[in-house]
Amino acid sequence: MSEPLLSVKNLSVDFHTARGTVHAVKNVSWSISRGETLAILGESGSGKSVSANAVMNLLDIPPAEIVSGEIIYEGKDLLKVDYETHRALNGKKIAMIFQDPLGHLNPVYTVGWQIVEMMTAHGRPADMARARALELIKRVGIPEPEKAMGKYPHQFSGGQRQRLMIAMALMLKPDILIADEPTTALDVTIQAEVLALLKELQAETGMALVLITHDLGVVAEIADRVVVMNKGEIVEAGLTREVYHNPKHAYTRKLIDAAPGKGEIKLLDPAAPLLLDAKKLNKTYGSFAALKDVSLTLARGQSLAVVGESGSGKSTLARTLLRLEEADSGEALWKGRDLITMGRSELLGVRRQIQMVFQDPTQSLNPRMSVYQLIAEGWDIHKLMPDKSKRRAKVIELLEQVGLSAEHVDRYPHQFSGGQRQRIAIARALALEPELIICDEAVSALDVSIQAQVIALLDDLRQRLGISFLFIAHDLGVVRDFADTVIVMKSGEIVERGPTAQIFEAPQHPYTQRLLAANLDPDPDVQAERRASLTHG
Amino acid sequence: MTKMIGQRAIASLLSLLGLMILVFFLSRLTGDPAVLFLPIDATEEMKQQFRALHGLDLPLIEQFARYVWDLLHFDFGESLRKARPAIDVVLEAYAWTLPLALITMGLVITTAIVLGSLAAFNVGGFFDRLVSIVSLVGASAPDFWIAIVAIVVFSIGLGWVPTSGVGTPLHWVLPIAVLFIRPFGLVVQVVRGSMLSALGAPYVKTARAKGVKNLPLIFVHTLRNGMLPVITVIGDQAAALLNGAVIVETIFGFPGVGKLMIDSILQRDFNVVLAAIMVTAVAIFIMNILIDLAYGLLDPRIRH
CATH class of the missing domain: 1.10.3720.10 (MetI-like)
Incomplete structure (x- = not known):
């Protein structure tokens, strides 16, 4: 193998924070050659982005401090070159794209201006930059490139914004493209398109691609080699297939095992009594129809998943059932009483029985309330547990049910990790002894290993307490593991419904088939097979 | 954008009107201009004459009506001190x-x-x-x-x-x-x-x-x-x-x-x-x- 294009050697970076020094990465080494794709895989806090940020000189020093190491590119140590030399490399030789293209594009300038600037900032004439920008915007598949140049980032969809970011990154034909979670914020079908685009462009230009991700499926789809990071260290590195099939490190094994979508598929108990029966729900916002004649039934102890891409109406459905939004028409019978027309006082009683767990526990838990206050608040609202002396013991019991303990009672949300916070949110829902819990993307923001734990917890609650779940999710692997029935939504309509096994093994509707095909399998061989069948079929 | 500007303009005109009412009546509460303006030994007759000349003897509400009427013609009245349009x-x-x-x-x-x-x-x-x-x-x-x-x-x-x-x-x-x-x-x-x-x-x-x-x-x-x-x-x-x-x-x-x-x-x-x-x-x-x-x-x- 020839000399690598870029190599990071023994890099250690500390972050000096108010709470002490954090060793963000320790002795990290990796390298990449022309035309190669390297994935840096890790969960949140693993330090997977730190070395790439060091390559781009994007670390804020202080609080960051580069303790040791070197980053060799074209014979020079990038950690030692002066600011101007490094700046001239950024964008021109090494370009970067990010997770959230809406935040990472400047909201007040047109995308054309921003793409053109990639070249003008490196001294190229503006007319040449404009011509190249038009060519690339067309290449990444944005319709009407001339018009697109004059639009602002908020006028594009998420997938289009990431395509524009890619066009911008490729303006100066860089040797290396670093992509930091480039598809995490995108729907599965869009994710598949963007990954395919990256691969095509790589084949055309021969650039090296460094892909930072938490998603084994993305690694399986695109990477030649992978380095696995945990707590700031590289625990394993090698060819993607080998690492997947023969993981040497315990952490890698844990990650691979935690990947959803491999468990036994659950079956619905046909004898379970009906709890919720919704018929022909409609909801429009102005001229936009968010729900079109949506009907569903839900039995006691059932876990019904609603899947669909953003904008498909799945969250509106949940909000309508909870009467957080008023439906335009239709009915939703909750144990025979219509939720849609129910009076305020009756609704309050029903709201105790139907609880909700949201996607982002950081936002859904009031940061100024302790765990005790958060969980006990519902009792005040619904005038339950009047004997306050017993409340504390009950809160502790609930915490233990979700895998936390008595010592957590008086802490505040910021003192917990993301997974723990979601457990608190679940304990809060359980406090009211609900019969139905609506989970709106409740595990999407969690790391894979935590995700598996939370899913196991929910399933345990379902079996032990007979709670029903309406489980809104976009991650098909998670849905396959948790749900016994699946509803597929698209543009406010239910396009397919059925038992989980049927949906996953014999999908009927083309949209369901497309969703399943775009869903990435963590096994590189499965992905390779799928790609082959797509190109030949 | 145009709609927003239009709404702002209407709101501003309303507050201008409110301001006008407020200032007119408040300023009348601070004291008698005839006393202040004329020499200290001015007779009651001179004061009456002064008030009549400037319409200060009319009921307050009538003074205000006149004032608004004049404003609609962009006439703010005379400056008492300088004898020129205010x-x-x-x-x-x-x-x-x-x-x-x-x-x-x-x-x-x-x-x-x-x-x-x-x-x-x-x-x-x-x-x-x-x-x-x-x-x-x-x-x-x-x-x-x-x-x-x-x-x-x-x-x-x-x-x-x-x-x-x-x-x-x-x-x-x-x-x-x-x-x-x-x-x-x-x-x-x-x-x-x-x-x-x-x-x-x-x-x-x-x-x-x-x-x-x-x-x-x-x-x-x-x-x-x-x-x-x-x-x-x-x-x-x-x-x-x-x-x-x-x-x-x-x-x-x-x-x-x-x-x-x-x-x-x-x-x-x-x-x-x-x-x-x-x-x-x-x-x-x-x-x-x-x-x-x-x-x-x-x-x-x-x-x-």
């Missing part, structure tokens, strides 16, 4: 206040934006600390005190500039300098804070990854985003100056609208007071619309 007196004063306010705000905006942005970019550094201290002092020092000290030092002590009055460009130096300090201190702090958060935005990271140089990074990529909260404060400060810098104009004998207003209030020259207030209100109303337009100009998301 509006002329006010506009004449505005011809002094307006350039004073514009020059001061122009200087404030440019210096505060440059210094505040650079301080935010070098956060925690020596320059940042220096700017923070200077701006804090500027924002908290009382202007009447600065005005008097400035006269003592620069006019009386060093003799560089005249103490008061107008006539030469040198006469403008001290009023502008004194008026500059407070808004400068405030605006620098807002610019610094706003730029600090804007510099932490993801798009700044993108710009750095693109290899954009520091100056365009600060003044092209970040500033336009960081300006939105700043504009609000600038508008607020500019409104205070358009009101006429009462204290500073009085101390420096500057014939602006602030001084005119104080003089007219002391002399119970109602028509002038009312005209001054209405003209000021219109000026502030126009400025607010300009600020709304500036928001739209800076941020396409507001425009669309």
